[in-house]
Amino acid sequence: MPDCTYQNLEALRRAEHQPGLEGKVATLHLKLYHLVAQMTAPVVLEFGVDKGMSTCLLAAACEENGGWLYSVDIADCSAAIRSPVWTFIQSDDLQVAEILAAAPALRDGVHLLHIDSAHSREHVEQQLLRWYPYVRQGGYITFHDVDATPYLAGQRKDDPRHEPEALGVPDTIRRFFYANEDALFLEFHFGSTGMGIMRKLAPLGTRPQPPLKLHTRQVQVSLAGLFWTGRALAAALVKRFLR
Numbered sequence: 141m142p143d144c145t146y147q148n149l150e151a152l153r154r155a156e157h158q159p160g161l162e163g164k165v166a167t168l169h170l171k172l173y174h175l176v177a178q179m180t181a182p183v184v185l186e187f188g189v190d191k192g193m194s195t196c197l198l199a200a201a202c203e204e205n206g207g208w209l210y211s212v213d214i215a216d217c218s219a220a221i222r223s224p225v226w227t228f229i230q231s232d233d234l235q236v237a238e239i240l241a242a243a244p245a246l247r248d249g250v251h252l253l254h255i256d257s258a259h260s261r262e263h264v265e266q267q268l269l270r271w272y273p274y275v276r277q278g279g280y281i282t283f284h285d286v287d288a289t290p291y292l293a294g295q296r297k298d299d300p301r302h303e304p305e306a307l308g309v310p311d312t313i314r315r316f317f318y319a320n321e322d323a324l325f326l327e328f329h330f331g332s333t334g335m336g337i338m339r340k341l342a343p344l345g346t347r348p349q350p351p352l353k354l355h356t357r358q359v360q361v362s363l364a365g366l367f368w369t370g371r372a373l374a375a376a377l378v379k380r381f382l383r
C-alpha cells in the first residue's frame with residue numbers, strides 16, 4: 141500500500157458509496173482506482189498531484205497489479221506519496237519532450253491518463269491534442285472537475301472568477317469528444333466537482349481533431365426576439381399616432 145502523506149486511503153475506501161459530500165468525493169476518485177485495478181501491468185500517467193488524492197489511489201491500484209504510475213506537476217509534489225511503483229516528474233505537463241525524456245516507457249502507450257492540473261479551456265485543449273496520441277487503443281483519459289455547478293451563483297463554492305474556467309473545462313472536453321466521436325466514449329459523473337471518463341478506441345499514435353466549434357442558437361433566438369419585439373413596438377406606435 142502506498143504511504144500517502146496527506147490522504148487516508150482506508151478512510152477513502154470506507155467513504156465510497158456513502159451519502160454526503162465526503163462520500164461523493166471518495167466515490168468519484170475511487171472510480172480511477174477501479175479502472176486501473178482491473179488492468180494488467182498498466183502504465184498510468186497523471187497531471188496534477190498537489191495533496192495527492194488521485195496519486196494515492198492510482199498508486200494503490202498499480203501496486204496491486206504490477207503497474208507503474210508517472211505523476212507530473214509543475215510544483216515539487218515529490219513528498220505527496222511514497223510507493224515503489226511511483227515516479228514523480230516536476231514539469232509543465234504540456235512539455236511532452238521533457239516528460240518523455242524522463243519517462244521513455246510512456247512512448248509505448250499509456251493505459252490511463254488522468255488530467256487534473258491547470259483548469260482552463262486552452263490548457264485542457266492542449267493537453268488533449270498533445271497527449272491523446274500516447275494513450276493506447278482501449279485506454280482511458282479521465283478528468284477531474286467536469287461539473288461546474290458548485291461554482292455557480294449561490295452554490296457551495298460560489299466563485300464568479302472561477303466560474304468561466306469551471307464551465308470551460310467540460311465544454312472543451314465535450315467539443316473534443318464530438319470532434320473525435322467515432323473513436324471515443326465519454327461519460328460525466330456529477331456531484332462534488334465531477335469526474336469525466338473518456339475511452340479511446342483509436343490506435344496508439346492517432347492524432348486527434350481539435351475540439352469542434354459548436355454554436356448554440358441563443359444569439360439568433362435573441363436577435364429574432366429583438367426583431368419581433370421591435371416590430372411589435374413599432375406597430376403599436378404607428379397605430380397610436382394614426383389614431
Ligand SMILES: C[S@@+](CC[C@H](N)C(=O)[O-])C[C@H]1O[C@@H](n2cnc3c(N)ncnc32)[C@H](O)[C@@H]1O
Nearest residue numbers: 188189190192193194213214232233256257258
Ligand atoms: C487540483 S490540484 C491536483 C489535485 C490532485 N489530482 C488530487 O487528486 O489531489 C492541481 C495541481 O496542478 C498543478 N499544475 C497547475 N498547472 C500545471 C501545469 N501546467 N503542469 C503541471 N502541473 C500543473 C498545480 O501545481 C497543482 O498541484
